[in-house]
Amino acid sequence: MDLEHFRNLGRQKVHLHPRYNLLLGRNGQGKTNFLEAVGYLGSLRSIRAAGRGEMIRHGEKMCRVSGSTASVGLERVLAFALTDKGRTQFLDDKKVISPEEYLQALKVVHFIPEDVGLVSGTPSWRRRVIDRSVFEVTPQYVSEYRRYLLALRQRNALLRKGRASKGELESWNHAVASSGARLVRRRRQLIAGLNPIMEGLGERLGMERVPGLTYIASHEGEAPADKAEGTSGSADTMPGEHLASDTAIEGGLLARLASLAEKEIKRGYTMAGPHRDDIVFYQRRGSEKTNLARYGSQGQKRVAVLAFKLALAALFNKANGTWPLVLLDDVASELDETRRRALGKIIRETQAQFFITTTGEDYMFLPADEGKIFQVNKGWLEPFEASERSGNGDGH
Amino acid sequence: MRYPRSIRLLIEEFKKLPGIGEKNAQRLAFYLLGAPAERAQALASSMLRMKETVRHCERCFNLTEDQLCDICLDPGRTEGLLCVVQSPLDLMAIEATGQFRGSYHVLMGVLSPMRGVGPEDLKLSELMERVSEGNVQEVIIATNLDVEGEATASYLVTALAPLKVKITRIARGIPIGGSLEQADSLTLGLAIDGRLEL
Ligand SMILES: [Zn+2]
Numbered sequence: 001m002d003l004e005h006f007r008n009l010g011r012q013k014v015h016l017h018p019r020y021n022l023l024l025g026r027n028g029q030g031k032t033n034f035l036e037a038v039g040y041l042g043s044l045r046s047i048r049a050a051g052r053g054e055m056i057r058h059g060e061k062m063c064r065v066s067g068s069t070a071s072v073g074l075e076r077v078l079a080f081a082l083t084d085k086g087r088t089q090f091l092d093d094k095k096v097i098s099p100e101e102y103l104q105a106l107k108v109v110h111f112i113p114e115d116v117g118l119v120s121g122t123p124s125w126r127r128r129v130i131d132r133s134v135f136e137v138t139p140q141y142v143s144e145y146r147r148y149l150l151a152l153r154q155r156n157a158l159l160r161k162g163r164a165s166k167g168e169l170e171s172w173n174h175a176v177a178s179s180g181a182r183l184v185r186r187r188r189q190l191i192a193g194l195n196p197i198m199e200g201l202g203e204r205l206g207m208e209r210v211p212g213l214t215y216i217a218s219h220e221g222e223a224p225a226d227k228a229e230g231t232s233g234s235a236d237t238m239p240g241e242h243l244a245s246d247t248a249i250e251g252g253l254l255a256r257l258a259s260l261a262e263k264e265i266k267r268g269y270t271m272a273g274p275h276r277d278d279i280v281f282y283q284r285r286g287s288e289k290t291n292l293a294r295y296g297s298q299g300q301k302r303v304a305v306l307a308f309k310l311a312l313a314a315l316f317n318k319a320n321g322t323w324p325l326v327l328l329d330d331v332a333s334e335l336d337e338t339r340r341r342a343l344g345k346i347i348r349e350t351q352a353q354f355f356i357t358t359t360g361e362d363y364m365f366l367p368a369d370e371g372k373i374f375q376v377n378k379g380w381l382e383p384f385e386a387s388e389r390s391g392n393g394d395g396h
Numbered sequence: 397m398r399y400p401r402s403i404r405l406l407i408e409e410f411k412k413l414p415g416i417g418e419k420n421a422q423r424l425a426f427y428l429l430g431a432p433a434e435r436a437q438a439l440a441s442s443m444l445r446m447k448e449t450v451r452h453c454e455r456c457f458n459l460t461e462d463q464l465c466d467i468c469l470d471p472g473r474t475e476g477l478l479c480v481v482q483s484p485l486d487l488m489a490i491e492a493t494g495q496f497r498g499s500y501h502v503l504m505g506v507l508s509p510m511r512g513v514g515p516e517d518l519k520l521s522e523l524m525e526r527v528s529e530g531n532v533q534e535v536i537i538a539t540n541l542d543v544e545g546e547a548t549a550s551y552l553v554t555a556l557a558p559l560k561v562k563i564t565r566i567a568r569g570i571p572i573g574g575s576l577e578q579a580d581s582l583t584l585g586l587a588i589d590g591r592l593e594l
Binding site: 138140143144147150151153154155157158161164165167168170171172174175178179 | 507508509510514515542543544546547548550551554555580581582
């Protein structure tokens with residue numbers, strides 16, 4: 001990687017290890033900034049949801065980051081430049097206009113401490129994360145998603161008009177239901193693929209209750225359609241996952257829209273559909289499932305989100321045949337030694353390239369010969385001398 | 397640099413046309429500037445004449461210079477097969493296939509609450525009236541396959557249901573010469589749903 005004016009990072013070339021890269025250093029030295037640069041290179045998005053201007057070194061007009069990767073089989077050079085006016089991205093030294101095209105080149109999955117909030121945060125946050133993940137597995141999801149949004153906006157416009165004829169409303173119910181059913185099915189498919197991996201990872205990370213995801217459809221049962229959208233994730237019943245066909249989902253959604261119509265006309269918006277659905281974290285022991293947002297400790301939530309992110313990486317690999325880059329920011333500090341050891345083992349057995357930051361010297365017992373360790377100091381990455389590593393390393 | 401006012405005005409007029417930007421507008425204006433006066437005259441008068449003479453067919457709302465369009469007047473056309481389209485342009489596209497020998501009905505739009513278009517803004521009551529006359533055996537709905545076109549189609553199905561007429565929808569599928577691999581999944585999914593028995 002080649003860095004220029006990205007946050008506090010010095011202008012430098014960094015040779016990374018294809019397996020794991022451990023970044024050591026005190027807070028504020030630039031470890032997470034480096035993770036952010038790697039993440040932006042792959043996803044054109046800040047892992048900290050920062051604005052463009054924040055990523056440009058103070059006093060500079062632009063920043064530039066490039067990196068070469070062989071992660072999708074062939075050698076590619078990715079680069080981006082940010083100014084206060086906008087962003088330019090390059091693939092193999094050619095400017096790429098379409099972000100969609102650029103985004104196919106390198107996939108990234110990240111975990112930052114703030115992600116723990118995903119469990120108890122707003123449903124829209126969880127929907128966004130799930131939708132982006134579906135897109136990584138199924139690029140066509142973008143056009144399916146846009147089709148749904150358009151149908152939804154049309155129907156809302158009609159509801160706001162107030163005096164829609166029954167026939168006209170029905171035709172927009174159909175439009176919303178048929179495009180919405182596809183989104184629901186795709187999200188459920190993703191979750192069905194994730195759950196066994198997530199539960200397995202949870203078990204390996206020493207969880208007595210294994211984590212997973214439940215899809216709560218706003219058109220089913222006593223769904224949250226009637227509630228205002230708040231910091232939910234609070235559904236108390238944990239329905240089992242079932243994979244209905246598009247037609248079955250469409251029928252259910254259609255029936256729900258028909259019964260809600262009167263209320264919706266009063267409120268002026270569509271109250272059921274994938275835009276109101278929720279994806280809830282559960283923890284399971286045997287056949288007993290409980291809502292993690294409600295009954296989980298901070299530590300359990302942390303492991304659940306970590307398992308979710310690692311499961312996503314595995315699923316992307318399954319779908320695309322290549323592992324995404326995995327960025328783990330300050331992941332080990334809150335884990336006890338047994339869990340750190342378990343995480344180290346998972347990392348070693350996962351064929352992805354990892355970028356891991358840590359403030360302490362908790363190496364997660366990764367063997368020195370399978371990765372590289374950097375000391376991050378005032379924006380500079382320097383190879384960490386192996387001789388300085390005493391006593392860690394799991395017998396290696 | 398600044399153009400003389402009359403050139404500037406013409407460029408601005410061209411720019412209001414769909415698909416024409418500054419560059420193209422300049423090129424057109426300078427072409428006309430260099431062409432013989434008759435060329436500009438012919439262009440201007442044909443535009444005016446079109447505006448004066450073209451109107452919509454009173455029966456099907458296709459474009460015509462008379463009360464009824466050529467298709468409605470053609471005795472070789474079967475009235476039993478009625479194809480419903482969004483716009484005269486779509487009608488022309490189907491005509492270009494040379495395959496369809498039925499008649500048409502142009503809705504003059506599609507449902508779009510966002511743009512304030514409801515059923516009352518389309519040529520729907522006229523369609524209902526034509527179908528109730530009893531000569532139509534089959535209505536082919538040929539609105540676009542986008543969100544608005546589909547919603548309009550579903551509206552038509554409900555509206556026409558009491559008239560006990562056969563209703564069909566144009567098939568959706570893979571373009572001829574197109575490969576499956578390149579088709580988007582939405583199209584491919586619909587093509588599979590709409591498969592035909594051989
Ligand atoms: Zn006509």
